[in-house]
Amino acid sequence: MSEKKRRGGAGAGAASGSASKKPRVSTAASYAESLRSKLRPDASILATLRSLASACSKSKPAGSSSSSSASKALAAEDDPAASYIVVADQDSASVTSRINRLVLAAARSILSGRGFSFAVPSRAASNQVYLPDLDRIVLVRRESARPFANVATARKATITARVLSLVHAVLRRGIHVTKRDLFYTDVKLFGDQAQSDAVLDDVSCMLGCTRSSLHVVASEKGVVVGRLTFADDGDRIDCTRMGVGGKAIPPNIDRVSGIESDALFILLVEKDAAFMRLAEDRFYNRFPCIILTAKGQPDVATRLFLRRLKVELKLPVLALVDSDPYGLKILSVYMCGSKNMSYDSANLTTPDIKWLGVRPSDLDKYRVPEQCRLPMTDHDIKVGKELLEEDFVKQNEGWVKELETMLRTRQKAEIQALSSFGFQYLTEVYLPLKLQQQDWI
Amino acid sequence: MSEKKRRGGAGAGAASGSASKKPRVSTAASYAESLRSKLRPDASILATLRSLASACSKSKPAGSSSSSSASKALAAEDDPAASYIVVADQDSASVTSRINRLVLAAARSILSGRGFSFAVPSRAASNQVYLPDLDRIVLVRRESARPFANVATARKATITARVLSLVHAVLRRGIHVTKRDLFYTDVKLFGDQAQSDAVLDDVSCMLGCTRSSLHVVASEKGVVVGRLTFADDGDRIDCTRMGVGGKAIPPNIDRVSGIESDALFILLVEKDAAFMRLAEDRFYNRFPCIILTAKGQPDVATRLFLRRLKVELKLPVLALVDSDPYGLKILSVYMCGSKNMSYDSANLTTPDIKWLGVRPSDLDKYRVPEQCRLPMTDHDIKVGKELLEEDFVKQNEGWVKELETMLRTRQKAEIQALSSFGFQYLTEVYLPLKLQQQDWI
Known part of the structure; x- marks a missing residue:
């Protein structure tokens, strides 16, 4: 050439x-x-989005009207079944009084000469089940005793009491700490951080409240821009005025309040490169939306934030991920949670996310050049086949078809493969056309 | 017990x-x-900080008055020596006209029947030197020809021409793209991303401008809070009103403008857990400062942002890192750059950062409990010994002593070890006392 x-x-x-x-x-x-x-005028696309948003907000509690299981899942928190554990957000006063009750019971038990013991729900993998009705992983209610007067459990009972006392102090001061901070307050007792972390999860289940209700927070890495205003620790944040960098998603979700928005949908983006393109092009001004990303694997703070937005604003959530098994895995974490946080799953998951793109069928539909597609590795194919067996995929026929297409063609592609048609093809053609054609599943 | x-x-x-x-x-x-x-009233500590800040702002260009090498380093950009390459920030018009000149020269060469060739500066490791006077890694000026009419270089010359054309288009559109976007615009030609990335670095050296001047940006992960206002792509950001989450540092530094601050110093924090503590406690309201973190290994966007703050505001930079070799490594990246970006080092580095803490001598001084200290691994010790040989350590006697203490005691500690004295010990006692005692080196 x-x-x-x-x-x-x-x-x-x-x-x-x-x-x-x-x-x-x-x-x-x-x-x-x-x-x-092929693009119709924006007004026509906006009309489409408006009807999507209104369909979504009519189903109460939040969840698309087309997905009854999602509605059920969200309703379930109001009345958690006695046979499984779904922990819920609680305010500080409520958590504090639960701790007080636990400690009072222990004190009474000691005074009556019976020593004391904690009843700790089992978080073992064998105790975690997926409930199709709820579309979530939850814990079966099965508690084990953790008596202090037993050489096998004395240490763990002590650690449990200590963690309860530390959490109580954190709540009283009205501050937030990390797991690491907690560990360092008594290294001698805890030994290593895995132990204080594990007991923290126990305490969370014992009290029936989320880890964020305990004011123990995860580090955040997500960012948000778009048609959203909220208060972060009392500071009013207007996410249309956050430049290209966006607003860092706060680590402590309970300090987020006053969420308001005139957006028609939430656009969940896998990667920060695509996020940057959308932010720089101010995509949300053309199509009113809230754009957020966790920059890869979703962290707890971003998942909590997305859920809050979904529950309070009742907006549809459309996802833009790579066309590979990893992109679907990321969707599954947002939608169903991850195994090791199952007891907290109800508060971390956002059911009913629509897969907007990039989907395996898009590669041919948009004629993505062969050179911009990548061959799937053996590991990719293994992960893809495993996903086909997962319930959250199986219950969506469209997803099964897409995944089968991916496995048949053995090709994957990144969001950025669309750059082969021009740097702004994503924001100027691909996404507007997707929205116009209501091409989400 | x-x-x-x-x-x-x-x-x-x-x-x-x-x-x-x-x-x-x-x-x-x-x-x-x-x-x-031991803490004196805040007013007294503030007086100390004010004199530090004013000493720092008097030395022009930016750089502490106590460090003549830093001043020289920053002055050097105005008059880059002919024997080495220090690329500088350029505005879009200037970069565009440089590209035009290069392409015109190539066209004339072709018309005169001599074909065309690019003169590409060598970026080989052997060509990278540390200049003690400048306290920076730079490239020796040594160019190699990349003729199109040579089977060995025809492909690379083509890629170079293509990258020049793509950068030209990006600048004309006034947008920013990632390296990955660039790669996907012509996968067939580039083959793999390593090739387009390498040529992008070549182009940067050829044009004598930074990669960010080419509008090819890195993903950001840094956050900032505190006494700082600036415009991100025209949006006015007040970093005292960014809650606990803070403002995400923008990926495209050239869209940052109107930097204003009444801070007395910049507090550079290694980890987001410490950042969160400082943000939640609104440390900057008690001691006016700008707090920023790259959450671990410094990314390019955060380094560019820190440098901009330092150059424009002429504030002292105090660093809070873990007391381990990795913490010092992070300081070295901020101060001297990393080897693979050496040609760009002048624009990425912030010389004259003061090591506030946590320093090896602090462990005994603050009586950090034995259990909160960690034994150094063999690898830690190896890295520590290597650091002792590095020029940026050697030229600071205090740092050498601290590093020797670390290697002698074979102990390290994280910032969060201070949590053993209380979750807010860092913000309420440790840092105020450090500032009061001017305990930085």
């Missing part, structure tokens, strides 16, 4: 060349460009 | 127990608490 030819090729950002492979790059580029003409 | 005894122990957050090991935990805790009484 001569330099001259290359220079004469397509414009900036568009892939050019005289490739003979199919689909040919230049053809693909001009086809991709032709899709731009 | 009986449960009763434990309950009767020190208050919330303070480690209690009847340890017999030295230093005893309870003694250490009461000693730590006694340090609180």
Whole structure:
């Protein structure tokens, strides 16, 4: 290919060349460009989004009207079944009084000469079940005694009492701490952090409240921009005025209040590169939305934040992830939680997320050039096959089809593969067309 | 240890127990608490900080008056020596015209029948030198020809021309893209991302401008709070009103403008847990400062942002890192840059950062309990010994002593070890006392 030819090729950002492979790059580029003409005026796309948003807000509690299981899942917190444990958010006063009750009971038990013992719910993997009705992983209610007057459990009972006392102090001071802070307050007793972490989870289950209710927070890495205002620790934040960098999602969700928005949907983005493109192009001004990303694997703070937005604003959530098994895995963490936080799953999960893109079928539909697709590794294929067996995939026929397409073609692609049609193709053509065609599943 | 005894122990957050090991935990805790009484009124500490800040702002260009090498380093950009390459920030118009000149020269060369060739500075490790006078790693000026009419370099010359054209388009559109976006615009030509990345670095050196001047940005992970206002892409950001989560540091530094501050110093924090503590306690309201963290290993966006703050505000920078070789490594990246970005080092580095804490000598000085210290691994010791040989350590006698103490005691400690004296010991006692005693080196 001569330099001259290359220079004469397509414009900036568009892939050019005289490739003979199919689909040919230049053809693909001009086809991709032709899709731009399919776009209807924004007003028409906005009307589509408005009806989606209103359908979503009518189903109460939050959850799309099309998904009855999601509604049930969210309703379940109001009346947790006695046979399983779904812990819930509690305010500081409520957690404090629960701790007081536990400690009073222990004191009475000691005074009556019976010593004391904690009843600790089992968090073992064998005790974790997926409830299809709720679309969530929960803990079966099965408690074991942790008596102080037993050489096998004396140490753990002591640690439990200590953690209860530390949490009580944190709540009284009205501050937030990390797991690491907690560990360092009594290294001699805890020995290593795994022990204080484990007991913290026990305490969370014992008190029936989330870890964030205990004011023990995770570090945040998520960011948000778009049509959203909220108060972070009393400071009013307008997310349309957060530049390209966006607002860091706060680690302590209980300090978030006054959530308001005129958005029509929430756009959940897997990667920060796509987030940056959307933020710089101020995509939310053209299509009113809230854009957020955890920059890869979702952290607890971002999951809590997304759930709060979904519950309070009752907006549809559309996801933009890579077209690979890992992208779907990320969706599963947002939707169903991860195994090791199952007892807290109800408060961390956002059911009913729609898979907007990039989907395996998009690769041909948008004629993504062969060179921008990547072959799946053996590990990818293994993960993909495992996902096919997962309930959250199985219950959505569209997802099964997409995953089968991925495994059949053995091809994956990143969101950024769309850059082959121009740096702003994502925001100017791909996403608007997706929204116009209501192309989410 | 009986449960009763434990309950009767020190208050919330303070480690209690009847340890017999030295230093005893309870003694250490009461000693730590006694340090609180050493604190003078805030007004007195503020006076100290004011004189530090004014000393710092008097030396022009930015850099502490006590460090002549730092001043020289920053002055050097105005007049880069001909024998080495220090690339500088350039505005879009300037970069565009440099590209135009390069391409015009190539066109003339072709028209005169001589074909064309790029002169590319060598970025090989052997070509990277540390200049003690500048306190920076720079590239020796040594260019190699990259002719198109040579089978060995034809492909690379083509890639170079393509990257120049893509950068030109990005600048013309006034947008920012990632390295990954750039790669995907012509996967067929680039083959893999390592190739387009490498040529991007070449282009940066050829044009004598930073990668951020090319509008190719890195993903950001840093956050900032405190006495700082600036505009991010035109949006006015007040960092005292960013809650606990803080403001995400923008990926594109050239969109940051209008930096204003009434802070007396910049507090650079290694980890987000300490950042969260400082933000929640609104430390910056008691001692006017700007608090920022890259959450571990410093990313390019955070380094650029810190440098901008330092250059424009002329404030002293105090660092709070773990007391281990890794903490010092992080300081070295902020101060001297990393090897693989050496050509860009002048624009990424902030010389003259003061090491506030946690320093090896603090462990005994503040009587950090033995159990909260960690033994250094063999790898830690190896890294520590290597650091002793590094110029940026050697030229600071205080740092050498601290590092020797660390290696002698073979102990390290995290910032959060201070939580053993109470969750807020860091913000209420440790840092105020450090500032009062001007205990930085």
